[in-house]
Amino acid sequence: MSDFKSLTDCYTLSNGVKIPCVGFGTWQTKSGDEAENSVKWALESGYRHIDTAWIYGNEESVGKAIKDSGIPRDQYFVTTKIFNRHRGYKDTIEMFETSLKNLGLFYVDLYLIHWPNPLHFRNAFPRILSGTWRAMEDIYKEGRARAIGVSNFCVRHLDALFEYAEIKPHVNQIRLGPGDTKDDVVYYSRKNGLLLEAYSPLGTGELLKSPELKEIADKYNKSVAQLCIRWSIQMGFLPLPKSVTKERIEENTNVFDFEISQDDVRAMWLLKGNADTWHPDFVPW
Numbered sequence: 001m002s003d004f005k006s007l008t009d010c011y012t013l014s015n016g017v018k019i020p021c022v023g024f025g026t027w028q029t030k031s032g033d034e035a036e037n038s039v040k041w042a043l044e045s046g047y048r049h050i051d052t053a054w055i056y057g058n059e060e061s062v063g064k065a066i067k068d069s070g071i072p073r074d075q076y077f078v079t080t081k082i083f084n085r086h087r088g089y090k091d092t093i094e095m096f097e098t099s100l101k102n103l104g105l106f107y108v109d110l111y112l113i114h115w116p117n118p119l120h121f122r123n124a125f126p127r128i129l130s131g132t133w134r135a136m137e138d139i140y141k142e143g144r145a146r147a148i149g150v151s152n153f154c155v156r157h158l159d160a161l162f163e164y165a166e167i168k169p170h171v172n173q174i175r176l177g178p179g180d181t182k183d184d185v186v187y188y189s190r191k192n193g194l195l196l197e198a199y200s201p202l203g204t205g206e207l208l209k210s211p212e213l214k215e216i217a218d219k220y221n222k223s224v225a226q227l228c229i230r231w232s233i234q235m236g237f238l239p240l241p242k243s244v245t246k247e248r249i250e251e252n253t254n255v256f257d258f259e260i261s262q263d264d265v266r267a268m269w270l271l272k273g274n275a276d277t278w279h280p281d282f283v284p285w
């Protein structure tokens with residue numbers, strides 16, 4: 001069940017900040033026309049929540065599309081992330097300011113640590129995270145990020161952070177989709193008040209080839225993409241579907257006029273073949 005009726009309905013973070021219930025993804029969206037057009041179409045289709053990252057290389061284009069839309073600042077939600085070479089207090093502040101400048105914003109709505117255990121600092125994360133998190137807390141206290149959080153954090157990374165966090169992260173953005181539900185991380189994040197954002201809710205496109213999902217989607221007269229986004233919402237996740245195609249961007253917004261049965265929600269939870277191959281302690285970046 002979900003009470004959400006449109007893209008502008010919101011989850012409420014543990015600090016009271018409202019976050020629109022579906023975000024628009026921009027990973028692998030090329031800077032320039034592709035990013036500008038896709039964000040423009042997303043905003044025209046009703047999205048008010050855009051997810052980017054410094055490493056995507058498209059912050060400037062995302063910022064330009066948002067500015068050109070003329071939508072007032074308090075009516076959209078922007079997330080960006082600090083990448084893996086950048087850790088520690090000073091570097092975090094500098095990278096945050098670079099992202100703000102790229103986006104052309106005075107503040108972001110959500111700032112995330114992209115990965116917990118970067119290759120460059122591998123297995124030094126308990127120490128490396130502390131300076132980074134202190135900087136994130138200062139950015140938050142100054143009002144330059146309305147919320148702060150993490151991405152790709154497993155239970156042990158969260159535990160390391162909780163050792164010294166004065167402010168607990170508000171969000172954990174992880175890969176979640178049918179057949180990839182990371183139950184331990186989901187349980188632990190929720191227990192600690194973090195909202196789960198579901199990245200790659202379409203399995204970066206791979207889930208759209210699943211005959212099992214197609215069979216379920218047909219029952220509801222929906223596409224597999226719409227089914228996956230709806231499933232994510234019904235699971236209590238915040239999905240971040242990405243597309244650079246105008247028709248698909250629009251299609252992915254039509255997810256509020258049907259309800260997946262509990263039997264089908266469960267069948268999708270148990271789906272085989274969508275396991276995550278990017279464990280944060282082993283990724284080569």
Ligand SMILES: NC(=O)c1ccc[n+]([C@@H]2O[C@H](COP(=O)([O-])OP(=O)(O)OC[C@H]3O[C@@H](n4cnc5c(N)ncnc54)[C@H](OP(=O)(O)O)[C@@H]3O)[C@@H](O)[C@H]2O)c1
Nearest residue numbers: 025026027199200201202203204205225241242243244245
């Ligand atoms: N924090 C992290 O480490 C992390 C990692 C990965 C992703 N993310 C975030 O999550 C977002 C989404 O994840 P993702 O980029 O992996 O992909 P995704 O949203 O799971 O899937 C995107 C793919 O599906 C295609 N697609 C989208 N809607 C479709 C539709 N209705 N019909 C047919 N095909 C459709 C897109 O094609 P076209 O674009 O060609 O239309 C693209 O190839 C990212 O963009 C990013 O913002 C975060």
